[in-house]
Amino acid sequence: MYQTLLLDADGTLFDFDAAERRAFEKTCGAMGLAYTEGFYRRYQAANAACWRKYEKGEITKPQLQYDRFAALVDFSxxxxxxxxxxxxxxxxxxxxxxxxxxLTALKAMTPARKCCIITNGIDRVQRQRLRDSAIAPLIDGIVTSEEAGAVKPAAGFFEYAFRKLGLTEKGDALVVGDSMITDIAGGANYGLDTCLVDYEGSYGGEAPRPTHVIRRLTDLLALV
Ligand SMILES: [Mg+2]
Structure with a gap:
């Protein structure tokens, strides 16, 4: 049914919580600071606030990256x-x-189907993580907000992704992601079908209604 899957990376295919926590712990070590759970929670709050500003277009990516550590006075x-x-x-x-x-099953079912990553993450980070991961041979393309010059949920991001991936038919593509704002609202506004990956089971029927809601990634196999 869907010839192209536009898959979000973090929180959808990648366990970003685990990756972030470990990276923060190592950063504390490198900067001579003690890692604690409370310190990490403070970082998470600062980082989330910066990402919200970035997604609204209020700050740039370099600013986001600086501000999230500047907000924690511990980092000199x-x-x-x-x-x-x-x-x-x-x-x-x-x-x-x-x-x-x-992803292996999706490829096996329909070899011509394209599975591509669409992500607001940092270009160099996302490309290296994909290259190092076991899904690298199963992914046909990656589009980052940095190269697109636009951030999900902006239509400009999806326009760029369509151009780069050579897509023409909106009805052939499905956006798959865990964010109601960046993935679901973004995809829906651009005229695409959407699939919310609701690992936490927290979706309560809010608008915009996703075309599909799944609790596990395996449920995707029944939709496509
Ligand atoms: Mg996500």
């Missing part, structure tokens, strides 16, 4: 902390448990 050199963090993060390619079996 936020730029160096971010540089270390991004390096560690780029080496963290932990996947969700069902990513390999599901």
């Amino acid at each position: 050199d936020p730029a160096a902390a971010n540089e270390a963090y991004v390096g560690f993060l780029a080496r963290g390619s932990q996947l969700m448990p069902e990513s390999v079996p599901v």
